[in-house]
Amino acid sequence: MRFRAAFLLPALMTTAHALPAWAQEAEEGGGASIDQWIDSIVAPVTSPFVNFIFASLPGTNLPWIVLWLITAAVIFTFYFGFVQFRMVPHAIQLVRGHYTSPDAAGEVTHFQALATAVSGTVGLGNIAGVGVAIAVGGPGATFWMILSGLFGMASKFTECTLGVKYREEHPDGRVSGGPMHYLKKGMAEIGKPGLGKGLAIGFAICCVLASWGGGNMFQANQAHAQLVVITGGEESFLNGRGWITGVIMAAIVFLVIIGGIKSIARVTEKLVPFMGILYLLAALIVIIANIDHVGAAFAEIFEGAFTGLGVAGGLIGALIQGLRRATFSNEAGIGSAAIAHSAVQTKHPVTEGFVSMLEPFIDTVVICTATALVITISGVLQQDPTTGLYVWDEAAGRIATEGGLTGVELTSAAFGSRISWFPYVLAVAVVLFAFSTMISWSYYGLKAWLFLFGDNPSSELFFKLLFCFFVIVGAAISLGSVLDFSDASLFAMAIFNIIGCYFLMPIVKREMTSYVSKLRSGAIPKYVGEQPA
DSSP states (O other), rough: OOOOOOGHHHHHHHHHHOOHHHHHHHHHHOOOOOOHHHHHHHHHHHHHHHHHHTTTTTOOOHHHHHHHHHHHHHHHHHHHTTHHHSHHHHHHHHHHTTTTTTOOOOSOHHHHHHHHHHHHSHHIIIIIHHHHHHHHHHHHHHHHHHHHHHHHHHHHHHHHHHHHHOOOOOOOOOOEEHHHHHHHHHHHTTTHHHHHHHEEEEEEEHHHHHHHHIIIIHHHHHHHHHHHHHHTGGTTTTTTTTHHHHHHHHHHHHHHHHHHHHHHHHHHHHHHHHHHHHHHHHHHHHHTHHHHHHHHHHHHOOOOOHTTOOOOOHHHHHHHHHHHHHHHHTTTTTTTHHHHHHHHSOHHHHHHHHTTTTHHHIIIIIIHHHHHHHHHHHHOOOOTTOOOOBBBTTTTTTEEEEEGOHHHHHHHHHTTTTTTTTTHHHHHHHHHHHHHHHHHHHHHHHHHHHHHHHSSSHHHHHHHHHHHHHHHHHHHHHOHHHHHHHHHHHHHHHHHHHHHHHHHHHHHHHHHHHHHHHHHHHHHHETTTEEEE
């Protein structure tokens, strides 16, 4: 998804506090703003939970929740025999529409399910988060991001296979799936119904909260902030009028999500490739313009992964930053993507497990690496001309950069070194990323909401209207404690999800073994269009 609110950049935060007029007047008059008032109420209640989820392991600045996710990814990788490398060619065939029976249950194609899930993860984490990782951990952090993404593919495979296997198919053709369903049904199947129900409810509650905050308000907030920046900053008409951005975005979001997953999928299958190509094309321009530095950049990435290249913390610093950024970006093990993938048209649950593996690869291995490579070769990181080592800024706690930039500012400057108009491209990317994330997370939150409160039209409409209301709220005001709590809820989803996946992974292995055996024997026809090949 994105990265924690605590990692937001100062330049964004200065424009993110768009308040209603009465709240601004209260601030100018010395009174508390609506932001401060809400924070004063929420923070004391939520801080213990937030501090627990993001508590660092002793002697490090690595949150224990990151280790929880990485450990699961490694275990799944070995348990399934490095499935993320063996089955990628078949996953690509599935995305192209092969081996998919036209009469299979489900609402969207493999490609549409993948696009919807990718739209929920690709975004500011790939743009700003990578800038933070490299500024603190050096280019070597990129290596650990890539490695984490590769292992994370196995986590996606596990949860998305379970999502399809235990989904509920409704009489009208709709399907509902995701961790809350496979935790409840799958755990009951192996004789642990009480534990399964508890895990399912815990996951669903956290998913709803995460959809309102990190999947909604934070996205609207940052989209508005970028619009303010490119339209004049403090002189912009939009400055202090976040509600305008919020109303417009809420209206567009509502028009898309009112049509359900099929409507969302139709948008994401066009939007995600456009976003990815736009961003990667800009990266390619910078890389080609600095082609003579690419070899040295890769050398720095690999050498820095094991030495730190003079960065404070050395190897450990690079490793920690790489793991943090990859985990916060691709959401492998969180369980959210399994909700979108569960809507796919297929007769074999494991096929969507294979397709879902492409998601961390696109998010972390491709897009995050492209960002890291641009930053490394652009010269925005300051190096000692004598030793070639990076200059460490003790006061800032990171590598010295041009103008003291970090995060999204650093990424923007790196691209801008060769593309003067890139800030406008970045603004478009941020808005599109924010929009795509909101519509994907509206679906995640909706399915969790319906699991908790009943699947009926009135409950569904109420959630969608409530979701759009929070779009306006998010664009209009800054809610630090609320967003921190939402981010903590997002990662708390992984606690419930991974516990269940450990119990259920033998079932996934049986599904995989059976399918691969049938595939090799020719028992599964290779459909092309609506006819078997």
